[in-house]
Amino acid sequence: MSIAAPFLVLLLVGAFAAYHRMRLATWTALTAVALVAAWLLGAHPVATIVAAVITALIAVPLLVPAIRLPTITAPLLGFYTKILPPLSETERVALEAGTVGFEGELFSGKPDWQVLLDQPAPTLTAEEQAFIDGPVEELCRMTNDWDITHVRADLPPEMWEFIKKNKFFGMIVPKEYGGLGFSALGNHKVIQKLASVSSVVSSTVGVPNSLGPAELLMHYGTQEQKDHYLPRLADGREVPCFALTGPWAGSDATSIPDFGIVCMGDWNGANVVGVKLTFDKRYITLAPVASLIGMAFRMYDPDGILGDKRDIGISLALLPRETPGIDIGRRHFPLNSPFQNGPLSGREVFIPLSQLIGGEAYAGKGWQMLVECLSIGRSITLPSTASGGAKLAAVATGSYARIRKQFGLSIGRFEGVQEALARIAGNAYTISALSEASAAAVARGELPAVPSTISKYHCTEMGRQVAQDAMDIHGGKGIILGPKNYLGRAWQASPIAITVEGANIMTRSLMIFGQGAILCHPWVLKEMKAATLEDEDERLREFDRNLFGHIGFAISNAVRSLWFGLTGARFGKAPGDAYTRRFYRKLNRYSAALALCADTSMLLLGGKLKFKESLSGRLGDVLSQLYITSALLKRYEDWGRPEADQPLLAWSFHDAVHKMEVSLSAALRNFPVRPVGWLLWALIFPLGRRAQAPSDRLGRRAASLLMTPNEARDRLAEGVFTTPTATNPAGRIDSYLPAVVLAEPVERKFLKALKSSGIESLTFAEQLEEGVREGWITADERRQLEELREMTVDAISVDDFDPAELRSAGYREDDQPQRDVA
Structure with a gap:
C-alpha cells in the first residue's frame, strides 16, 4: 500500500484541483506538499520520488513560458489553424451580432448562479400595466375570434381603427417619435394577453413590433428616415410589413435571389442614383394591407457607380406601397388563422438610395442588421403567443375537466386525463417562465442570439403539445368549430408558429448548438480570434493563454462530470432553499457534461460538426433544457419561492432533466467516434442513467392545481384574458x-x-x-x-349550422358537376 500511496495522492490532488479549477502553480504546490506528507507518513520512498518526477515533468514545461511557447504552443497553433473550420461571412456576422448572457455560464461547466439570481425581477412600468389593464383589455373584449376567422377572415374595421388609434403598432417606437416606448417585457405581456383570445389579433399587433421597418429604423435609420417614418408607424398612418422570404429562400435567408441594380432613375421629378429592384416574395405578414414595405435584396453595382465593389451584398430598403411596379398579390390562407398574409412581387422597381434603411452607408450590411434584430423579435412575438395560448388552455381545460362528467365522475379524476392535464400544467408553466426570461433579456439590453432560438423553438413546440393535450381532453367539444369553440383555431394554427421565423427542424439541428458552441463557450471564440491575429508574437501569446485555459477547462469538466455521476450530484455548493438546492446541483452536473461533450465533439470533428445535425440537435437539446430550467428557478425565486407552485416547478424540472439525459444518452450512443462515445459515457453516466420522467404522483398534484381554485393557478393565469364575456x-x-x-x-x-x-x-x-x-x-x-x-x-355545448352557412361565399350550386344517378 505504501508503494501506491504517492500515486494515489497524485491522482486525488489532481482531481481536487481540477474540480475546483485551481491554477497549475497551485496544483504543483499542493502536490508537492501532499507528497512530502505522504513520505513522512511512511509512503515508499522510491514511489514518492517517481511521483515527484512525474509532477515535475508535467509542471516545469507548462509553467515556464520559454519552454512552453516554442515546444508546445507553437506546434499546437499550427495544427489548430489546419483544422480550424472556415467561417463564412454569414456565420461570422451571426456570431458577432449576438451577446452572451447567463447561457454562457451554462456552457462553463461551473455556473455562477448568483449571476442569474442577481438579475432584477422582470416588472412592468405603471404605464405599461395601465395599457394592459385598459386598451389591451378593451381590445380583447372587442374580439370575436369566430367572426374574425370564419365570417370576415379579417379584423373588423372598428378593431383596425382601435389598434391604430391606441398605438398598438407603435409599442416599441420611442416616445419622442410619438410611440409608446414600451420595454420588451411590456411588448411580451401585451402579445401574451392578445394571443390568449385570438392568434390573428396577436399576429396583427406583434409583427409590426417585431422584425420590421420600425425596429430596423430605430437601430439603423438615418435621422431623416426616423423623423418621417417612425411617427407615421406609431399612430397607424403607415401599416408596415417586411419582405424577406421567397419561393427560393426560406430558412436559408442569405440565398435570396431578389436583386437590385444600382443605376440612375427618376424619383419625384429628379434624376438620382438609386436601385432597380426585382423581387418575388411570399408568406409576408400584413403585405395585403401594408402601406410601407421593408425589402431585403442582394445589391449589385455592375457599372461601378458607387465604387469598385460589384456585389455589394444583402441590403434593406423601404418601399411605399404606391411605388410604380409593385404588385401586391392576393392573400395566403394560413390554416384557418387568416391574419393578413400574402405574396408580393416587382420587376425593375426604382427607388433612390435614400430609401435604403440607413442610407448608402448601410448598403450591403443587411444581413448584419437582420441578424441583430431577429434575435430581438424572435425572443418576443412567437414565445409570447405560445405563452398566452398555453396559459389560457391550461386554466380553461382544468375547469372543463372538473365540470365535464362521465361515468358519474369529473373526467379530471381519471388517471389518463390527469396525465394530459399534468403535461398541460407543466408545459404552460415552463412556456410562461421561458418566454418571460427571453423578453427580460432583451429588456436588459442584450441581443440574445442563442436564448432567442431556444425560446422560439421550445415555446412553440411545447405550445403545440399543450394544444394537442387540450384537444384530447375536450374531445368533441374541441373538434366542432363555432363561436363556442376556444381550442380548434389554436390547434389549427400551432404548425404556423413551428414554421415561421426559422423552421423548427432547422432551428434545433443547426442553430441552437451550432451558435451556442462557439458564442457561449468561454474559450473557443477567443481561440479562433487569437489564431487569426496578424502579429506573430501576439498571436502565439494569445493562443497560448486561451489554449491552456481551455485545456484546464476540459480536464475540470471531465473530473466534475465523473464526480457528479458517482455521487448523483448530491454534494457541492449551490444556492436556493432546502427545496431547490438539489435542483441547482443537478444543473451543475449537466452543465459540466455539456461542456465536456461539446469540447470533445469540436476537437474530434472540427468543421465536420456542422454537418452532424443529429449530434448538434441533441447537444442543443441539453443546452436548451439547461436554459429552460434556469428560467424556471429564476421565476420561482422572483415570485418569492411560493410553496403552492412547487408541484408545477418540480414537474417541469424533472421533465427537463429527463429530456437532458435522453438527449445526452442518444448523443453518446451515436457518437461518430465510437470508443470516444464509450469513454464519455463512463465519465458522464458511471452508474448509468438515473433521471426519471415526472412520477404519476407528482403529475396528479400538478393536474389537481388546474382543477381547483388556488393561488398557484391564479399565478399561472396571470396576464391572459379570462374575463367571462359573450365572445370569450x-x-x-x-x-x-x-x-x-x-x-x-x-x-x-x-x-x-x-x-x-x-x-x-x-x-x-x-x-x-x-x-x-x-x-x-x-x-x-x-x-x-x-x-x-x-x-x-x-x-x-357545441355549435351547429345551416349547411348554407358553411359554404364558401364564392360557391354556386349550378357550377358544380352533376353526378349520374343510377
Whole structure:
C-alpha cells in the first residue's frame, strides 16, 4: 500500500484541483506538499520520488513560458489553424451580432448562479400595466375570434381603427417619435394577453413590433428616415410589413435571389442614383394591407457607380406601397388563422438610395442588421403567443375537466386525463417562465442570439403539445368549430408558429448548438480570434493563454462530470432553499457534461460538426433544457419561492432533466467516434442513467392545481384574458370553477338520493322539485344545482349550422358537376 500511496495522492490532488479549477502553480504546490506528507507518513520512498518526477515533468514545461511557447504552443497553433473550420461571412456576422448572457455560464461547466439570481425581477412600468389593464383589455373584449376567422377572415374595421388609434403598432417606437416606448417585457405581456383570445389579433399587433421597418429604423435609420417614418408607424398612418422570404429562400435567408441594380432613375421629378429592384416574395405578414414595405435584396453595382465593389451584398430598403411596379398579390390562407398574409412581387422597381434603411452607408450590411434584430423579435412575438395560448388552455381545460362528467365522475379524476392535464400544467408553466426570461433579456439590453432560438423553438413546440393535450381532453367539444369553440383555431394554427421565423427542424439541428458552441463557450471564440491575429508574437501569446485555459477547462469538466455521476450530484455548493438546492446541483452536473461533450465533439470533428445535425440537435437539446430550467428557478425565486407552485416547478424540472439525459444518452450512443462515445459515457453516466420522467404522483398534484381554485393557478393565469364575456367562452368556463367546486357536495348528495330514495321523476327539473318536496335538498341547494346545470350546459355545448352557412361565399350550386344517378 505504501508503494501506491504517492500515486494515489497524485491522482486525488489532481482531481481536487481540477474540480475546483485551481491554477497549475497551485496544483504543483499542493502536490508537492501532499507528497512530502505522504513520505513522512511512511509512503515508499522510491514511489514518492517517481511521483515527484512525474509532477515535475508535467509542471516545469507548462509553467515556464520559454519552454512552453516554442515546444508546445507553437506546434499546437499550427495544427489548430489546419483544422480550424472556415467561417463564412454569414456565420461570422451571426456570431458577432449576438451577446452572451447567463447561457454562457451554462456552457462553463461551473455556473455562477448568483449571476442569474442577481438579475432584477422582470416588472412592468405603471404605464405599461395601465395599457394592459385598459386598451389591451378593451381590445380583447372587442374580439370575436369566430367572426374574425370564419365570417370576415379579417379584423373588423372598428378593431383596425382601435389598434391604430391606441398605438398598438407603435409599442416599441420611442416616445419622442410619438410611440409608446414600451420595454420588451411590456411588448411580451401585451402579445401574451392578445394571443390568449385570438392568434390573428396577436399576429396583427406583434409583427409590426417585431422584425420590421420600425425596429430596423430605430437601430439603423438615418435621422431623416426616423423623423418621417417612425411617427407615421406609431399612430397607424403607415401599416408596415417586411419582405424577406421567397419561393427560393426560406430558412436559408442569405440565398435570396431578389436583386437590385444600382443605376440612375427618376424619383419625384429628379434624376438620382438609386436601385432597380426585382423581387418575388411570399408568406409576408400584413403585405395585403401594408402601406410601407421593408425589402431585403442582394445589391449589385455592375457599372461601378458607387465604387469598385460589384456585389455589394444583402441590403434593406423601404418601399411605399404606391411605388410604380409593385404588385401586391392576393392573400395566403394560413390554416384557418387568416391574419393578413400574402405574396408580393416587382420587376425593375426604382427607388433612390435614400430609401435604403440607413442610407448608402448601410448598403450591403443587411444581413448584419437582420441578424441583430431577429434575435430581438424572435425572443418576443412567437414565445409570447405560445405563452398566452398555453396559459389560457391550461386554466380553461382544468375547469372543463372538473365540470365535464362521465361515468358519474369529473373526467379530471381519471388517471389518463390527469396525465394530459399534468403535461398541460407543466408545459404552460415552463412556456410562461421561458418566454418571460427571453423578453427580460432583451429588456436588459442584450441581443440574445442563442436564448432567442431556444425560446422560439421550445415555446412553440411545447405550445403545440399543450394544444394537442387540450384537444384530447375536450374531445368533441374541441373538434366542432363555432363561436363556442376556444381550442380548434389554436390547434389549427400551432404548425404556423413551428414554421415561421426559422423552421423548427432547422432551428434545433443547426442553430441552437451550432451558435451556442462557439458564442457561449468561454474559450473557443477567443481561440479562433487569437489564431487569426496578424502579429506573430501576439498571436502565439494569445493562443497560448486561451489554449491552456481551455485545456484546464476540459480536464475540470471531465473530473466534475465523473464526480457528479458517482455521487448523483448530491454534494457541492449551490444556492436556493432546502427545496431547490438539489435542483441547482443537478444543473451543475449537466452543465459540466455539456461542456465536456461539446469540447470533445469540436476537437474530434472540427468543421465536420456542422454537418452532424443529429449530434448538434441533441447537444442543443441539453443546452436548451439547461436554459429552460434556469428560467424556471429564476421565476420561482422572483415570485418569492411560493410553496403552492412547487408541484408545477418540480414537474417541469424533472421533465427537463429527463429530456437532458435522453438527449445526452442518444448523443453518446451515436457518437461518430465510437470508443470516444464509450469513454464519455463512463465519465458522464458511471452508474448509468438515473433521471426519471415526472412520477404519476407528482403529475396528479400538478393536474389537481388546474382543477381547483388556488393561488398557484391564479399565478399561472396571470396576464391572459379570462374575463367571462359573450365572445370569450374560455373565460366563462374558467369563471365557473369556484361555483362548481362549491356545488359538488350538494350534487353528490342529490345523486345519492336519486339512486337510493326511489325518485320517480325523469326530467332534471322534476327531479329537483321532487327532491325539495321530499326534503332531500333545500330550496337554496336546488338553485345551486340549477346554476350548476346551466354552467355545465354552457361548458359542454357545441355549435351547429345551416349547411348554407358553411359554404364558401364564392360557391354556386349550378357550377358544380352533376353526378349520374343510377
